Amino acid sequence: MRGDYGTLRVAAGIADDLARHGDRPALRTTSGTLTYAELDRRVATARAELAAIGDAQLVRISPAPTTDFVVAWLAAFTGGHATLLTDDDGLARAYGVSVTRTPGGWRPTGAPAPSLHPDLRLLLSTSGSTGSPKLVRLSAASLDANATAIASYLRLREDDVALTTLPFDYCYGLSVLHSHLAAGASLVLDDRSVTDPALWAHARRQGVTSFAGVPYTFDLLGAAGWPALPTLRQVTQAGGRLAPDRVRALAEQGAREGWELVVMYGQTEATARMAYLPPELAAAHPGTVGVAVPGGSLRIDKVAGAAPGVGELVYRGPNVMMGYAESPADLARGAELDELRTGDLARTTPEGLVEIVGRRSRFAKLFGQRIDLDRVQTLLGLAGYDAACAESVDGRHLVVAVPGSPDAAHLADVATATVADTGLPAHAVRVVPVADLPRLPNGKLDQQAVARLESVPAPDPGSPQASIARLYARILGREHVSPDATFVALGGDSLSYVELSLRLESRIGRLPSDWQNHTVAELAARLDPAGADAPRRRAWARVDTTIVLRAVAIVLIVGSHTNLWVLVGGAHVLLAVAGANFARFHLADEGPRERLRRVARAAARIAVPSILWIGSVALITGAPGWRSVFLLNDLLGTHHWSEPDWYYWFVEVCVIAAVGAGLLTAIPWVMALERRHRFPLAAGLTAVALAPRFWATATSYDGDVIHSSAFVMWLFLGGWAAAVARTHGQRLLVTALLLVGAWGFTGDTQRDLIVMAGVTALVWLPSVPWPRALVGVTGTLASASLFIYLTHWQIYPHLENRWPLGGLLASIAVGVLTWRVAELVPAAVQVRLARLPRSGSRAVRQAEPHYTPNHDHRQESR
Template sequence: MGGRGTGTKVAAGIADDLARHGERPALRTTSGTLTYAELDRRVTTARDQLAALGPGQLVRLRPAATAEFVVTWLAAFTGGHASLLTHDDGLARAYGASVERVGGRWRAARTTAPVLHPDLRLLLSTSGSTGSPKLVRLSAANLDANAAAIASYLHLTGDDVALTTLPLDYCYGLSVLHSHLLAGAAVVLDDRSVTDPALWERARTEGVTSFAGVPYTFDLLGTAGWPQLPTLRQVTQAGGRLAPDRVRALAEQGAREGWELVVMYGQTEATARMAYLPPELASTHPGTVGVAIPGGELWLDPVEGAGDGVGELVYRGPNVMMGYAERPADLALPAGPGELRTGDLARFTAEGLVEIVARRSRFAKLFGQRIDLDRVQTLLGLGGHDVGCAESADGTRLVVAVPGAPDAATLAEVGAAATAATGLPAHAALVVPVPALPRLPNGKLDQQAVGRLGLTPAATAPAEGDPAASLARLYARVLGLPAVDPDQSFVGLGGDSLSYVELSLRLESRLGRLPADWPNRTVAELAARIAPGPPAPRRSPAWARVDTTIVLRALAIVLIVGSHTNLWVVLGGAHVLLAVAGVNFARFHLADEGPRDRVRRVARATARVAVPSVLWIGAVALLTGEPGWRTVFLLNDLLGARAWSEPAWYYWFVEVVLIMTLGAGLLTALPRVLAFERRHRFPLALGLATVALVPRYAADLTSYDGDVIHSSQFVAWLFLAGWAAAVARGRRDRVLVTAVLLAGCAGFTGSTPRDLLVAAGVTVLVWVPTVPWPRVLVAPTGVVASASLYVYLTHWQVYPWFETRWPLGGLLASLAVGVLAWQVVNRVSARLSGWVASLALPLPHYAPVQRTDEEVR
């Protein structure tokens, strides 16, 4: 039985005569809108420049959600060249990429382009059973036909506005761009995560009518919250099987809210799409992938033992690839027969809809990797484990069934071997004990039965209780809260830099390497990364990746105290910490919320610094008679003498951080500034940092005789540039931030070594988000970084006892006293929170409040 799509004729190609759409918007970027006429002109210019390098080039393209990338791709495409779309430098070298576009200019490589088939236009990476690099060869006809088919069944028009929610080196994400360009529609280029509220704020502003997602996209939206888009008319889904109940729920939600859900099925080998489910059938047939796309044909090839009505799904259409390339010589091969054996076992329903039931080729696609299940079983068998492997029924994990009565150690050993054989994270391999491996009547492994083991209550129940509840208790302990809801995030709970270090390292030990945006993810979302059952034992590598701000905080406070105690003289650590403070301000205090909520957030954070500081310095003043009241109340920078004096200026760093945090927080809480900051985060921060350089240079030019390097008005640029570094996106932004920081560092302190240390520290902060760090030092580094405020406050009273006799002892004692003070404060805070909770006093709700710009204004 077959399912045939209606024929389609490609009237125009993806990039044919872009100017025919005139002044309609084509690409909407953060820096403005590019019309089709402007896009056509830029593509023509870039194409002509590329032609000067000669015909038949293999162009290496680095995918990015930018207008420059789109122009580069279309110029190579329309110029008759082939493009290799990849971030992998090794892959580009292996296939002999001959041209690359850098900084808006074409750059020829030292190698000659390989021989290319004249129809070849695009190479996309996939992987075979061995995991070796394999490229899908696509022609202009493949790309044009698939874009035309998608535009046809999605009924795209020039009024549509799509949002790039998927990477452009992924065939699905690229097909969104192609189909909309063909229809004369607009594409909003943005690479932010779907969990970032700013992405959806921009989508509302741009009037987005559609977005695309893979199953993981909808998992993220389920925890982060569905976006409110009044103009939304269509949501498309592909890239893996979405559970039928989820499809039905989304379709019904769309019916209520006025948008359609279109479930689709495809493979890179078919350019992007082979089938789609008409949206009106999503609620009634949520387990199917629908019918063939226009111009395509689907049918079943009988497979022995597959069952009645089940066969391998085969597709024919003009979008089927030219073939694979496994070495450069393959790039010259002619196109194949235009027929694709999908490797999926399927059947047709009574209504003629395709329903995928299993994989024939025993491959599982998990976490973007293609896993050869037979190879995994063979490797485990060589290790003495007779197991059965399958992809879980929900498509999220590798299930390994172990027969007999294996003990916990055996299960852990199998889990470790499975993750080693596949490269999957530990939580993605589910090891399940079974009395015997489930078999089909023909004696073969029952893959569907093994896959369902991952959904049984016994298999999915965590060995140590609910992971979300466990993580929620961890959050509550670290943040000093009586309770935490799993639907809240670190930022939403009012987390700040003082708690960030401890919590991030504790989470790392439970979850492995954390996603960069973990502070904005909910507890429940992070808990979903924890594997059920006992964790598989694994050998810890000698090195770990640690957040750069954590390492800088620990190193800086050690350098500060060591210099004061005369163990060494390495100055500049405090100024690096000012830039770190700016980064943390942007991370934790610029949440998308209303003005009042932002003021409350900043007030809570500054109180966590100001209260212990005032109490400690006040106690010291009562016992010793100094410093004066201005220093006790952290007002010396504002009200004290402008020249350095001791001990009045000892706590300058704390004062500057408080002034900058309060000032920046109150400034960005002003409704108009808040609205501007949401739309132009980097320009605002960079502009403020640049303006803050004025008093720093004015002091030099006027021979100012007061303290410059410790006063807030002269060091504000460090904090503000740290803020800019945190919101920088892309190389250009980072280059600009670095330029501002280096301009400020030049000759700033009057000591070249000190200036160089500050410059090195802030440059690392801008460019290196994580650093390799000896695993044995991760825990002590985290403790020192977490306690850095208390070490700074207390070391003035500790190190003088050791300064002349034992400088190293002064450093160690200062660190120990600071860590002890930090632990005492944490315990007191936890007890106070528990006491407040026991009195049933109302506690603030820390979930972020989402408001539109209109409400803010």
């Protein structure tokens, strides 16, 4: 299987005569553009400065998406030096780096350069060697060959513009730089997250034609929204297996929108890429990795015990590494390999495409399961955890050895990942920290030593990252939270969003508007590096507008019911808030089954406590009726207001809205439409939902309008549209729809104005300044608002005539107390009632919404 499938030859290396491209743009940043001629001059200057220090140096460069990094790397590469790309000071010291790159230029370390083979140019860590000194040795020839091959099969042109979405110390990210330089194309250097709208605004200004992603990248884009890039020509994917249905969906999306998806397969040991799937085959063969890259070949060697047609995948090509390095002495060794045994089990499809089906592995038998130990190690490595696995000597545990000095949070993350990868119960996984992985004299892992490891007390987790992870774990009810997890991926909902966002704000300071899509590590990086646990406290904080609206609304509602004041309209504002939360936490980039599970969890979070409380009240007092107990009054009851059956109208509307919107968006073609046209779909649904509201006005409908789901659904859908609006024009449109719907809707001008003010704030103000002294109580009110609403009907009537303020305070106190008690429900019961089993991988998964039902003044329908 040779790599000659529809290729286009590119006859250039990474840095061959950069000046030949003249004034064409090479590197684009937010501060300006560097042409190839200018890049060539800067590389020549940096190369001369490095040569003045000495020949054949071991250079350490910290990877960064900057022009200085690119200049330094090309200068070292073309100057005949070996480069270690790392931010790890310990690794640099271990290998005896002789020169480092600093903001001021080259700086000798004082250490003599180790003996280097003349072909050696680059040292990279493999995906599974984090924290380990083992490095991949790469030659200039292998780097040039792979860059040329990639530029060839991607058909890169001089007018292509790539966006740097991956780090440069990762072979995939570095290959984007190399292949585009080989083709005379340009790169946009930007270190912002793919969830940051500013990154994509910069990409649009630069006319970006391609970007690269790993599976996690596409999970993030699924959560944050696919970027609008009119010039996009190509999207590449590698760095792990992307589910076939996701590959097919992306390929079909690309076909509709005019760009190609190129799925690729590689290892650091092969410089970067070994195979690629021609884009025209992606939709039809999404489970394969395609054919060998140009200049390379793939074969499948028989493996004893494997299924017919399945064997170990072996790659041969000029981009195969020279070998591994585990000490400075290895840097003087020449090339030791001419082919790479990948360790992957593969087969060839009838179409001649390679399909990876597993790993050539060791196995353990635990709890009736056959555990592929090498597969577990590979999956942990791909997730960033260096580890070794073995079956314990007593045959009752899977032992996972983690080298280095991992903290408790890291060990917990490894344990969680292992449980997820194996399906074993948590108590069957024993994660043990070790200084170094035990090895035999021949350098191979000592399996018996790993098997004999016993549990030891975990080190004290004192890092900011661990601290933030523990905060997530406590509030979200998770045993462990990994640094690369996000709030949305962990299943956060609107209640946990309240508490977590306020606590993060108190510790970190002002949060990004989309913090729920940022990883734990990214948020932890905002903490004071000196160790301060909180920013300087100011009198005012920035609080999410939805939190303030929920807290203020529940106070206004209960206060109106106790006759302390009459300020109604809050419930209708909160319908829009419910719609916004649906869009923020519910519209995940997933399949229909996962969407339906998510809808079920969302409905349960509202319905279960409501049914339990209303049912208990009905058993004791005889009212309301069974329709209200089971939240069916809106669908099956009278169309005219009656007490107490209509007290819980908001709960019913929220359940109907959540289930209805979830079921609608679980229809495959609607799901595809929503992914491509998020705002037009939401705005269109809002406009359609306004029809019943205006029909009722035009026909003088005599039923209850302002509490019925058929006539108020436009508020929920308008909140959805507000959450996905990205431009001023879109915000103006959704504001107009909401204001047109609200004007004259309730028949009470004051109430209409309150609704209009609330929805306008929701559309235009992501957060509001709020007195820090009130942040805690605001968060408590917002978090407990469901329970305040449910219980206040039984509290305030005893005080509304004699002491209205007491009725308000007592209702809030009982509601907050009930909420706190509910939070203490045993985990097993909570899981059964509210968190139905999740599906999907440990990669980014969106969360279900939670809506806080509230009720306007009890006389409002009369």
